[in-house]
Amino acid sequence: MPVYVDINRCIGCRSCEVACKNAHSGRSYVEVKVIDHRASVPVMCHHCEEANCTLACFSGALTKDGARTAFDIHKCTGCGLCAMACPFGVVWTDKTAHKCDLCGGAEIPACVATCPAQALSKDQEVAAKRARARAAVAAVLGGRR
Amino acid sequence: MPKSLVPTICPYCAAGCGFYIAVEKGRATGIEYMPEHPANEGALCPKGNAALEIIYHQDRLRYPMKRKGEGFVRISWDEALGMVARGIGKAIKEAGPDSVGFLSSSKCTNEENYLMEKLARCLKSRNIDSCARLCHAPSVVGLNRTLGAAGMTNPIPDLANSKCVLVIGSNFAENHPIISRWVHKAKDLGAIVIVADPRLTPTAWFADMLLQLWPGTDVALVNGMIKVIIDEGLIDKEFISLWTKGFESLVDAVKDYTPEKVEEITGVPASDMVMAARAYARSPASAIVYSMGITQHTTGTDNVQALANLALITGQIGKEGSGVLPLRGHNNVQGACDMGALAEFYPGYRKADDPETAKFFSEAWGVDGLPVGRGLTATEMIDSADAGDLKALYIMGEDPANSDPRCLHAAEALFNLDFLVVQDIFMTATAQMADLVLPAAAWAEKDGTFTGTERRVQWAGQAIEPPEEARSDLAIICDVARAMGLRFDYPDAESVLSEINRLVPQYKGITRDRLGLGGITWPCPSTDHPGTPILHSQGFKLPGNRASIVPVQYRPPSESVSPEYPFVLTTGRVVLHHNAGSMTRRSPSLMERSPELFIEINPRDADRLGISEGEVVCVASARGETTAIARLTDKLKEGVVFMPFHFPGTNILTTDARDAEAKIPEYKVAACRVSRRD
Numbered sequence: 001m002p003v004y005v006d007i008n009r010c011i012g013c014r015s016c017e018v019a020c021k022n023a024h025s026g027r028s029y030v031e032v033k034v035i036d037h038r039a040s041v042p043v044m045c046h047h048c049e050e051a052n053c054t055l056a057c058f059s060g061a062l063t064k065d066g067a068r069t070a071f072d073i074h075k076c077t078g079c080g081l082c083a084m085a086c087p088f089g090v091v092w093t094d095k096t097a098h099k100c101d102l103c104g105g106a107e108i109p110a111c112v113a114t115c116p117a118q119a120l121s122k123d124q125e126v127a128a129k130r131a132r133a134r135a136a137v138a139a140v141l142g143g144r145r
Numbered sequence: 146m147p148k149s150l151v152p153t154i155c156p157y158c159a160a161g162c163g164f165y166i167a168v169e170k171g172r173a174t175g176i177e178y179m180p181e182h183p184a185n186e187g188a189l190c191p192k193g194n195a196a197l198e199i200i201y202h203q204d205r206l207r208y209p210m211k212r213k214g215e216g217f218v219r220i221s222w223d224e225a226l227g228m229v230a231r232g233i234g235k236a237i238k239e240a241g242p243d244s245v246g247f248l249s250s251s252k253c254t255n256e257e258n259y260l261m262e263k264l265a266r267c268l269k270s271r272n273i274d275s276c277a278r279l280c281h282a283p284s285v286v287g288l289n290r291t292l293g294a295a296g297m298t299n300p301i302p303d304l305a306n307s308k309c310v311l312v313i314g315s316n317f318a319e320n321h322p323i324i325s326r327w328v329h330k331a332k333d334l335g336a337i338v339i340v341a342d343p344r345l346t347p348t349a350w351f352a353d354m355l356l357q358l359w360p361g362t363d364v365a366l367v368n369g370m371i372k373v374i375i376d377e378g379l380i381d382k383e384f385i386s387l388w389t390k391g392f393e394s395l396v397d398a399v400k401d402y403t404p405e406k407v408e409e410i411t412g413v414p415a416s417d418m419v420m421a422a423r424a425y426a427r428s429p430a431s432a433i434v435y436s437m438g439i440t441q442h443t444t445g446t447d448n449v450q451a452l453a454n455l456a457l458i459t460g461q462i463g464k465e466g467s468g469v470l471p472l473r474g475h476n477n478v479q480g481a482c483d484m485g486a487l488a489e490f491y492p493g494y495r496k497a498d499d500p501e502t503a504k505f506f507s508e509a510w511g512v513d514g515l516p517v518g519r520g521l522t523a524t525e526m527i528d529s530a531d532a533g534d535l536k537a538l539y540i541m542g543e544d545p546a547n548s549d550p551r552c553l554h555a556a557e558a559l560f561n562l563d564f565l566v567v568q569d570i571f572m573t574a575t576a577q578m579a580d581l582v583l584p585a586a587a588w589a590e591k592d593g594t595f596t597g598t599e600r601r602v603q604w605a606g607q608a609i610e611p612p613e614e615a616r617s618d619l620a621i622i623c624d625v626a627r628a629m630g631l632r633f634d635y636p637d638a639e640s641v642l643s644e645i646n647r648l649v650p651q652y653k654g655i656t657r658d659r660l661g662l663g664g665i666t667w668p669c670p671s672t673d674h675p676g677t678p679i680l681h682s683q684g685f686k687l688p689g690n691r692a693s694i695v696p697v698q699y700r701p702p703s704e705s706v707s708p709e710y711p712f713v714l715t716t717g718r719v720v721l722h723h724n725a726g727s728m729t730r731r732s733p734s735l736m737e738r739s740p741e742l743f744i745e746i747n748p749r750d751a752d753r754l755g756i757s758e759g760e761v762v763c764v765a766s767a768r769g770e771t772t773a774i775a776r777l778t779d780k781l782k783e784g785v786v787f788m789p790f791h792f793p794g795t796n797i798l799t800t801d802a803r804d805a806e807a808k809i810p811e812y813k814v815a816a817c818r819v820s821r822r823d
Contacts, residue, residue, distance in 0.1 A: 011318040011325050011347045013720045018194040018734045022175065037780050039350065113178045116188045116322035117329055130333055137335040 161597025314438020
């Protein structure tokens with residue numbers, strides 16, 4: 001399952017970047033964007049259901065493996081078409097393609113484990129669940145939020 | 146390849162996050178998360194994730210060195226210890242023990258801090274202090290006076306139980322990121338978050354109510370809130386009558402702080418302040434989270450006492466989800482204070498000016514004539530060195546040349562010393578000025594306990610050996626002591642901890658064998674006591690078991706703006722760096738994300754000065770000038786600018802005006818001017 005972001009929670013600390021870099025020998029596949037000093041969001045591979053990068057890749061290096069967009073470095077020719085095809089700018093090339101690999105199938109990806117504010121999750125519903133819980137509390141407390 | 150995981154505590158801030166250091170073939174190869182830790186649940190901020198980057202850095206000090214001209218030459222440990230004994234001995238012989246100062250390290254273990262203060266006092270010097278002076282000294286003074294204990298009253302995870310979190314002068318989202326986790330949980334359970342700060346930080350993103358007050362006006366704001374609470378009958382009468390004294394004088398003291406008057410002083414709209422006061426007082430469990438924005442002022446002690454008053458009159462203390470929560474800075478600044486590395490306290494907060502204290506430790510240590518009386522604080526040691534009264538200074542793990550305010554003057558003062566020995570892991574700006582530099586082990590290279598901001602005492606085990614001839618600070622201090630004729634027989638940290646157990650009542654039951662995952666929270670008076678996560682639930686350790694309400698009045702900061710220096714400069718931190726930066730500025734992952742000194746300036750102010758984003762500008766104050774990269778942002782109101790102090794330069798500008806009691810410098814307010822470089 002891909003990593004989802006609860007944008008209400010991100011504090012812009014960039015710990016996910018450092019953790020990702022440590023897990024991938026010096027390269028981070030996530031970047032935190034700060035919007036107007038008011039909010040921040042980590043941007044990383046969305047492991048799209050219909051992944052443009054896999055459609056562009058003629059060598060079969062980028063493929064869908066269930067929910068995960070997988071990358072086989074041995075098949076990569078370094079052509080750069082995937083980087084052009086990605087609508088989010090989260091694939092780039094430097095000799096070969098580079099992108100989030102969900103930490104090689106680890107149960108908990110490094111970014112999810114490290115986030116101090118629990119902004120990252122493998123649960124697609126995490127933000128919605130929390131919002132519903134807050135609404136329930138508010139209803140009980142008399143609609144304060 | 147067999148890999149061992151050594152549990153440790155992060156060396157950066159005082160949140161005390163746990164993680165494992167992976168060790169293979171004697172080398173630290175990586176970090177593994179510790180999801181079972183009660184405070185961080187495995188999470189780490191970027192500094193924690195980058196913590197190992199400094200261990201094998203090429204700049205690590207590896208052997209003792211003595212000054213030769215502008216540089217240093219390598220010497221043996223024997224020669225180095227001889228130099229220390231002669232340097233300190235000469236000063237004592239010619240000008241008495243009080244001509245020597247000792248600066249202990251808030252980054253070293255409890256055992257090392259304990260030994261450093263013991264060394265100072267056994268040599269009959271009263272001058273032992275630490276960088277707590279620059280950070281939470283007002284909390285130590287103010288909370289000891291009002292509540293009878295100086296420390297975060299409730300544990301970090303307890304914030305999730307709060308229904309109203311008042312954050313004032315704290316940017317925890319950047320400086321104690323793990324706190325965010327628990328405040329988010331509180332919000333999800335319906336808590337209201339109030340943030341009072343001159344600057345719209347990432348912490349302000351949590352706010353349901355934002356009070357953007359003018360720097361240095363906190364007493365006015367808090368007194369205003371107290372008056373609203375009193376006037377609207379929102380006080381906790383039962384709590385006041387059972388557990389406090391001094392309430393009547395407070396009612397009188399705040400009578401002039403009407404919402405309109407408070408708005409005039411602070412710039413916070415009257416209605417906002419009133420709403421915040423009501424929310425804080427009405428909620429069933431309210432917590433106050435504060436840090437440098439409250440303490441680093443000439444009114445720092447007053448600011449702290451004002452917050453204690455607020456909590457006491459509403460009974461928001463001694464129960465779950467409540468409390469007064471100072472977020473401390475360094476990983477072991479709480480421990481350094483507990484161990485008495487302070488000019489006014491011996492270990493366990495026994496007062497240095499009480500002859501009974503000297504008597505107690507004389508017996509315990511088997512040393513006669515221990516000094517009575519308050520010694521020079523870290524800030525006063527600089528004055529004294531400048532005047533030529535302080536002749537010798539032994540600095541462990543501190544960098545006053547970067548950390549002290551008006552730092553050019555501080556550096557000059559250090560140069561004036563007859564003998565300066567600096568014990569550190571890197572050649573800091575302060576070490577550059579030393580006569581003798583001693584190489585110390587980093588946190589992962591030695592055993593010992595660290596006390597985080599929650600009063601949680603945790604054991605961190607040695608994972609790897611220190612480089613070459615570097616040694617643990619514990620071993621070095623013992624050798625120095627022996628070189629000076631004292632008996633310091635401590636083969637390991639555990640032996641020092643046993644002595645601490647005997648002599649520091651709050652640590653009595655915190656023995657080595659009881660220190661497992663999550664440590665133990667002091668006070669822990671016996672070995673079958675579980676520790677005390679929540680303070681003051683049974684009253685206050687003050688006369689009559691009552692807290693002291695100490696009324697305070699608003700006083701403006703020491704420096705006002707002028708035509709020559711029209712901006713208010715406030716200083717602070719960013720998430721990617723830590724304090725004076727000797728570690729984080731050597732950490733590639735952190736430097737690539739935050740490489741240089743910047744100044745945040747309101748776009749309208751920048752426009753008037755013709756400054757654009759990214760431009761190098763000159764910033765000057767009455768104490769000197771520096772350059773910085775301009776960042777245009779409306780996080781600040783017009784007239785206020787912000788600079789982080791992790792990079793050399795910021796403290797050239799700051800003022801050394803101090804709080805009269807706690808002696809902390811007013812880092813948060815100075816007057817400056819900003820101009821284009823050309």
